[in-house]
Amino acid sequence: MRDFSRGIEWLSINQATTRAQWSLEQAIAGYARQDVRGIAIWRDKLAECGVKRAATALRAAGMTVTGLCRGGMFPAADQAGRQAAIDDNRRAIDEAVGVRAQCVVLVVGGLAQGSKDIAGARGQVRDGIAAILPYARAAGMPLAIEPLHPMYAADRACVNTMKQANDLCDELGEGLGIAVDVYHVWWDPELEREIRRAGKTRILAFHVCDWLVPTTDLLLDRGMMGDGIIDIPRIRGWVEDAGYDGFAEVEIFSANNWWKREPEEVVRVCAERHRSVV
Amino acid sequence: MRDFSRGIEWLSINQATTRAQWSLEQAIAGYARQDVRGIAIWRDKLAECGVKRAATALRAAGMTVTGLCRGGMFPAADQAGRQAAIDDNRRAIDEAVGVRAQCVVLVVGGLAQGSKDIAGARGQVRDGIAAILPYARAAGMPLAIEPLHPMYAADRACVNTMKQANDLCDELGEGLGIAVDVYHVWWDPELEREIRRAGKTRILAFHVCDWLVPTTDLLLDRGMMGDGIIDIPRIRGWVEDAGYDGFAEVEIFSANNWWKREPEEVVRVCAERHRSVV
Numbered sequence: 001m002r003d004f005s006r007g008i009e010w011l012s013i014n015q016a017t018t019r020a021q022w023s024l025e026q027a028i029a030g031y032a033r034q035d036v037r038g039i040a041i042w043r044d045k046l047a048e049c050g051v052k053r054a055a056t057a058l059r060a061a062g063m064t065v066t067g068l069c070r071g072g073m074f075p076a077a078d079q080a081g082r083q084a085a086i087d088d089n090r091r092a093i094d095e096a097v098g099v100r101a102q103c104v105v106l107v108v109g110g111l112a113q114g115s116k117d118i119a120g121a122r123g124q125v126r127d128g129i130a131a132i133l134p135y136a137r138a139a140g141m142p143l144a145i146e147p148l149h150p151m152y153a154a155d156r157a158c159v160n161t162m163k164q165a166n167d168l169c170d171e172l173g174e175g176l177g178i179a180v181d182v183y184h185v186w187w188d189p190e191l192e193r194e195i196r197r198a199g200k201t202r203i204l205a206f207h208v209c210d211w212l213v214p215t216t217d218l219l220l221d222r223g224m225m226g227d228g229i230i231d232i233p234r235i236r237g238w239v240e241d242a243g244y245d246g247f248a249e250v251e252i253f254s255a256n257n258w259w260k261r262e263p264e265e266v267v268r269v270c271a272e273r274h275r276s277v278v
Numbered sequence: 279m280r281d282f283s284r285g286i287e288w289l290s291i292n293q294a295t296t297r298a299q300w301s302l303e304q305a306i307a308g309y310a311r312q313d314v315r316g317i318a319i320w321r322d323k324l325a326e327c328g329v330k331r332a333a334t335a336l337r338a339a340g341m342t343v344t345g346l347c348r349g350g351m352f353p354a355a356d357q358a359g360r361q362a363a364i365d366d367n368r369r370a371i372d373e374a375v376g377v378r379a380q381c382v383v384l385v386v387g388g389l390a391q392g393s394k395d396i397a398g399a400r401g402q403v404r405d406g407i408a409a410i411l412p413y414a415r416a417a418g419m420p421l422a423i424e425p426l427h428p429m430y431a432a433d434r435a436c437v438n439t440m441k442q443a444n445d446l447c448d449e450l451g452e453g454l455g456i457a458v459d460v461y462h463v464w465w466d467p468e469l470e471r472e473i474r475r476a477g478k479t480r481i482l483a484f485h486v487c488d489w490l491v492p493t494t495d496l497l498l499d500r501g502m503m504g505d506g507i508i509d510i511p512r513i514r515g516w517v518e519d520a521g522y523d524g525f526a527e528v529e530i531f532s533a534n535n536w537w538k539r540e541p542e543e544v545v546r547v548c549a550e551r552h553r554s555v556v
Binding site: 111115116117118122149150151153154155158160161163164186187188189211213214215216218228229230231234 | 432436466467508
């Protein structure tokens with residue numbers, strides 16, 4: 001397992017972590033000022049900036065883009081909705097190519113509007129990924145399914161375990177992988193086995209933050225690494241044993257804490273915790 | 279699958295559903311007034327009332343006790359804490375016998391204080407159940423592991439899937455079963471298979487409520503059946519296909535809605551929804 005205490009060479013920060021404070025250009029500059037070498041980008045922020053301008057700023061800062069957030073959201077109540085999702089995913093792939101992202105992160109979507117059919121939603125996710133995969137392959141852009149915590153199964157992602165993600169990769173093949181986020185998967189009794197099953201080629205990203213006790217909001221109360229109860233080094237050990245040697249990407253949605261702090265401080269704490277508890 | 283539209287013969291109400299409004303005696307009387315024939319009891323409410331007095335009131339009302347909530351909470355930071363949990367579980371078994379409950383529901387507990395070792399917590403749960411099981415068997419009182427939603431893995435229950443519960447039943451044997459609560463398991467891609475695996479002898483209770491979108495609180499924002507996105511009849515169908523022929527027990531924690539309503543209205547809506555959407 002790599003020794004992160006020596007430096008932040010493998011630290012990436014997902015710009016969601018400072019989304020309340022900084023635009024994309026501000027985030028690129030702000031992270032770079034503290035020698036952070038990786039960033040993950042959100043499409044709404046990218047749209048504000050423009051892909052070309054972002055690409056220039058990223059190149060100037062020497063920044064690796066560890067992921068573009070996000071594609072997915074496949075299930076829909078009708079064919080027009082499903083097609084719109086597929087079209088939007090193709091645009092996400094284009095944008096990811098434009099900023100040289102390492103992958104497009106897929107938050108696959110939950111139940112279609114008005115539906116209670118979770119098995120049907122899962123089928124729509126499989127069909128949606130199958131529909132965009134040839135386009136992603138042609139673009140040389142890997143797609144990373146991010147299994148989301150089961151508390152998001154209804155409204156954000158009906159792929160909720162590494163096992164489901166691995167099964168989809170088995171079924172759909174080349175060009176598809178997984179983003180492992182400790183927040184979503186730490187509880188899973190089959191996590192170690194499914195990380196091993198995923199292996200080096202499938203693990204396209206590794207996201208870190210922490211699970212707070214108590215957690216006061218399902219979406220916007222993630223913790224800084226070390227402030228919660230996830231044994232992050234243990235999971236990183238499994239991921240690295242499987243062959244992963246990329247960035248550890250900090251992604252924190254925190255309406256009442258980190259989004260209210262000075263962004264320079266947020267970056268500084270990310271770097272400290274990366275060295276001490278990741 | 280039984281036709282629930284014809285009546286409420288198989289409706290039980292967990293008194294947590296009216297816990298803000300009614301004592302145990304009030305709940306027994308209030309449920310009975312609307313011809314509800316099953317109740318699940320909480321130990322704090324039972325302690326207020328006293329076991330003997332409760333047993334008398336239950337008998338007079340002709341009420342079946344579909345479960346006593348709750349045993350469990352096994353993991354602890356030290357041996358004294360683990361022993362205290364075991365002693366408390368024995369008392370729960372005695373109380374369950376005193377009110378002729380069909381089972382003691384086990385909310386097994388999350389991480390021990392200060393610990394990040396979820397595998398260790400799961401080991402402590404197994405050891406804790408193993409320690410009380412002979413006592414439960416001798417008392418003729420079944421223990422029902424309730425797998426809780428993964429969002430409770432840290433602080434309430436580290437058994438989060440039917441598969442884990444089935445594995446524990448395989449390992450520990452006779453006298454141990456499962457309480458299937460749709461709120462906790464509806465998202466699980468392996469649910470149908472694991473319900474089938476559990477079968478008639480292991481499924482000791484079936485709990486219903488609904489998952490609201492959005493859910494505004496991790497603990498106290500459960501929905502009335504029909505107000506959320508769980509396909510309850512589908513899951514009841516699986517449970518009954520497995521041989522379950524007992525009560526459907528309504529258990530709703532709802533600080534800002536159902537706990538604020540007139541309890542008579544809550545019972546009336548439980549009965550209506552039992553007939554129409556369960």
